[in-house]
Amino acid sequence: MKKGRLIIMRHGETEYNADGRMTGHANAKLTKEGVEQGRRTGYVLRKFDIDIAYASPLDRAKQTLELGLEFANAHNNLKNKDGSWKLEIRESLIEKSVGDYTGFYKTDKRVTSLKRDFNSRLPNGESDKEVVARLKKLYEEELLPLMEEGKTVVISCHSVVKRMFHLVIGECEYQDLYKFKVPNAQPWVIDFENGQRVSSKYYNPAEFIANDNKGLANKQSKKQFK
Numbered sequence: 001m002k003k004g005r006l007i008i009m010r011h012g013e014t015e016y017n018a019d020g021r022m023t024g025h026a027n028a029k030l031t032k033e034g035v036e037q038g039r040r041t042g043y044v045l046r047k048f049d050i051d052i053a054y055a056s057p058l059d060r061a062k063q064t065l066e067l068g069l070e071f072a073n074a075h076n077n078l079k080n081k082d083g084s085w086k087l088e089i090r091e092s093l094i095e096k097s098v099g100d101y102t103g104f105y106k107t108d109k110r111v112t113s114l115k116r117d118f119n120s121r122l123p124n125g126e127s128d129k130e131v132v133a134r135l136k137k138l139y140e141e142e143l144l145p146l147m148e149e150g151k152t153v154v155i156s157c158h159s160v161v162k163r164m165f166h167l168v169i170g171e172c173e174y175q176d177l178y179k180f181k182v183p184n185a186q187p188w189v190i191d192f193e194n195g196q197r198v199s200s201k202y203y204n205p206a207e208f209i210a211n212d213n214k215g216l217a218n219k220q221s222k223k224q225f226k
Contacts, residue, residue, distance in 0.1 A: 004150050004153075005153070006147065006153055006169075007050070009065075009157075009186060010156075010185065011157070012037035012064045013030065014028035015029055015031055017184065019105070022102060022106060024125065034060070034185075038064035038065075039068065039071040040185065041068035046075075052153045053069065054155045058094060061093070066087075068185075090138060092135060096158070100124050101122045101123070118174055132167055135168050144195060
């Protein structure tokens with residue numbers, strides 16, 4: 001039996017996220033908190049033997065993954081000879097384009113009045129249907145075969161992309177996709193057996209940090225009583 005694993009996460013907080021603005025394809029920079037969030041994903045990533053790393057072409061997704069892998073200090077197999085990280089960049093993982101609404105504040109009446117619809121797109125933007133189509137192609141042609149081979153794959157992407165992965169993988173129906181939050185830099189781990197999804201779970205890095213700190217405290221306590 002071959003056991004594969006997909007680890008999908010959203011990038012760390014960006015300036016646009018902090019300001020409550022619509023980002024889309026804008027190459028927004030990570031905030032200081034976003035950088036720390038990226039590093040903290042390393043607490044989770046180092047628990048897994050990762051074979052391949054994928055990322056969106058936007059800097060926030062690439063940087064978040066690189067920060068996590070660097071902090072994890074457990075995946076030298078993913079490094080190039082020059083020490084840089086070997087990331088498989090795919091345009092299909094880029095965030096949903098919000099077209100002319102890029103940079104709009106989410107509290108803007110033009111934004112709050114929008115109705116979510118699978119087939120509708122914003123002016124010069126992209127529909128959820130189009131995002132699903134490109135993700136489904138990547139999933140069926142690249143990711144699923146890797147799951148069938150028993151590989152562990154990490155993907156750094158975006159909020160809407162991660163939501164649509166729930167639909168592509170079969171985790172939920174479209175009408176439920178916007179009923180839950182997609183936290184920054186919180187890995188979602190999906191386990192497969194012989195190419196079939198068997199379980200999934202969100203991992204909060206904070207829980208791993210707490211456990212690590214507890215373990216460190218126990219070690220220090222034992223040293224004091226020797």
